[in-house]
Amino acid sequence: MKYLDEKTERFNTGLKKARERYRSRLGEIALTSRQPSLYDLEFGDVFSNGTLNDPESTSGRVPVYKVDPVMAELCKKDKPQWILVSWWWSPNDAVEKHLHESIINNFNFDYVYNFFFDPEKVKGTTYKPLRSPYSKEAVVVTQSSETSKKNMADKNIHFFEDFSTTGIGKKPIGWKTTLGADGSTSIITNLDGLAGNWAVMSDYILTPGQLKKPLPQNFTLSYDLVAAQNFTWGAKGLTFQLSKETSPGNAESFLKLKLRPGYDGKDGEATLETKFPAPPGYANGTKWFVATGFSNNKKNNRITVTIKKKEEMLLVFIDKIKIAEYEKAIPAALLFNAMSFFVSGNTAEPDKMYISNITISKD
Secondary structure, three states, rough: HHHHHHHHHHHHHHHHHHHHHHHHHHHOOOEEEOOOHHHHHHHHHHOOOOOOOOOOOOOOOOOOEEEEEEHHHHHHOOOOOOOOOOOOOOOOOOOHHHHHHHHHHHHHHHHHHHHHOOOOHHHOOOOOOOOOOOOOOOOOOOOOOOHHHHHHHHHOEEEEEEOOOOOOOOOOOOEOOOOOOOOOOOEEEEEOOOOOEEEEEOOEEEEEEEOOOOOOOOEEEEEEEOOOEOOOOOOOEEEEEEEEEEEOOEEEEEEEEEEEEEOOOOEEEEEEEEOOOOOOOOOOOEEEEEOOOOOOOEEEEEEEEEEEEEEEEEEEEEOEEEEEEEOOOOOOOOOOOOOEEEEOOOOOOOHHHEEEEEEEEOO
């Protein structure tokens, strides 16, 4: 009981101090973002960000919203003074993002405003959304590049993508992109000083929907990768993955190559993670290599990554420099059937990467 008596005494002391402090301000209207409790009287100030002993402190207290006395008097009349429209959504939830975009693109805020504040403008008209809920944005396909046309006609090219058929600012046609934490997705952009179209990689997974499956038994795969200037040392790198999936998303075997640029002209870092089934002796585990010539000091830090599988052998190159070689890495008969690119967690502007010219050729 001693503890409860002391607690009650603190409540009473807090209530007394609050009454003294606000005795001359009882006519003001003050609202907090949550319901005040006895705890506020025991340790803090119900109507401020501070504590009883330190009213100016901002340690964890909710702010107070104070209504202007003039506005308070106007609110007593039979006419609204403002309209609040709000909703909650999670940027990286595809369904909730669609809900959010539907509201901001289709809800007729002007009609609602005029209905209350300027009714003559909407007199005789009923509410309608700005766009039909059944309308869909048309996918605009641009002309393929000459390189793309040439590769598509080459029987030895199993897959090629330079994103030339996708308009700037649009999602890559034929690819699935997940949402980042901020709700963004991969889009196609141009890079100043570099030719062609590039897919932006930042906190999402990019997967081709038109990949012919499975990949050839022996192949050479390459892609161009660009790191933005001043890419933060320590930020997440871009991971390329080839896998054999038993079902979508369930990789029985895989090869992951993660690349991260260095800084101030220094070499970057390559991480190769592999998992292949028995019999033992194949590449399983993680190894680190030097990503020669991959740094963050140039305007466009571009490299060409090449992965070559021939029977059981695996070779990895950056530009023309061999950085990894395994004589016995992958079972000769294993056929990959899935491919993806992903960056996890990067949202800062300098920490973006860009990919293009993805090529898989039969060997």
